[in-house]
Amino acid sequence: MTTIYDPKLKEEFVREYFYKGIELYERPYTVSDYPNIYHQYLQLPFEIKRPDLCYGSPTDAKITNLHDYRDENIEQLHNKLGIKTLIVEVVYTPPNSNLPIHSDAMPIDNHVKLNITWGNSDKAATRWWLPKDRTTTFNTFPINSDRNDYDLIYQAHTNSPCLINVGQLHDSYNPSNEGRWTLSTIPAHMDNRFIQWDEAMEIYKDYII
Numbered sequence: 001m002t003t004i005y006d007p008k009l010k011e012e013f014v015r016e017y018f019y020k021g022i023e024l025y026e027r028p029y030t031v032s033d034y035p036n037i038y039h040q041y042l043q044l045p046f047e048i049k050r051p052d053l054c055y056g057s058p059t060d061a062k063i064t065n066l067h068d069y070r071d072e073n074i075e076q077l078h079n080k081l082g083i084k085t086l087i088v089e090v091v092y093t094p095p096n097s098n099l100p101i102h103s104d105a106m107p108i109d110n111h112v113k114l115n116i117t118w119g120n121s122d123k124a125a126t127r128w129w130l131p132k133d134r135t136t137t138f139n140t141f142p143i144n145s146d147r148n149d150y151d152l153i154y155q156a157h158t159n160s161p162c163l164i165n166v167g168q169l170h171d172s173y174n175p176s177n178e179g180r181w182t183l184s185t186i187p188a189h190m191d192n193r194f195i196q197w198d199e200a201m202e203i204y205k206d207y208i209i
């Protein structure tokens with residue numbers, strides 16, 4: 001498996017693919033019949049601290065690995081749940097733009113992130129997509145990022161703590177004049193395996209709204 005968390009891949013690929021502002025792509029969203037395996041809000045008994053770098057509205061998209069940074073409360077929660085935090089990063093979407101359609105891992109899977117976003121939460125969202133040709137397979141980066149070739153399957157605001165499925169194809173969407181900052185905590189089993197959606201629903205069940 002390759003992931004966008006790999007620093008080498010970031011140098012060679014993620015910078016080029018993600019870091020340029022991408023013209024805002026609008027698509028009307030209506031609730032689909034697909035089961036929601038994409039997004040669940042969490043009710044956590046604490047507030048997630050907003051890191052200092054999660055402010056402002058710069059023009060370039062950016063993904064920043066926070067290395068040793070950990071939110072103390074999330075660490076306590078993960079200890080209690082018998083899991084660990086593998087990676088913490090900040091994903092930034094500039095005003096009036098998107099990040100490209102992507103999966104965080106190839107081949108695509110169903111692994112989760114614990115996210116919280118700051119910015120214009122009434123408008124900004126994470127969106128999930130399926131190829132119009134459902135037989136398409138996704139095994140390597142990069143993928144066809146032409147949204148006209150995809151159906152919009154699910155959309156959610158991520159302005160309060162939530163689990164999101166980043167193994168499925170998704171983008172971020174920021175139709176506001178304010179920068180959209182997401183703090184992403186990537187949880188893992190103690191042996192460093194990613195946590196897949198069904199596992200996450202069980203592990204975090206006491207906190208799922």
Ligand SMILES: [Fe+2]
Binds near residue numbers: 102103170
């Ligand atoms: Fe992503």
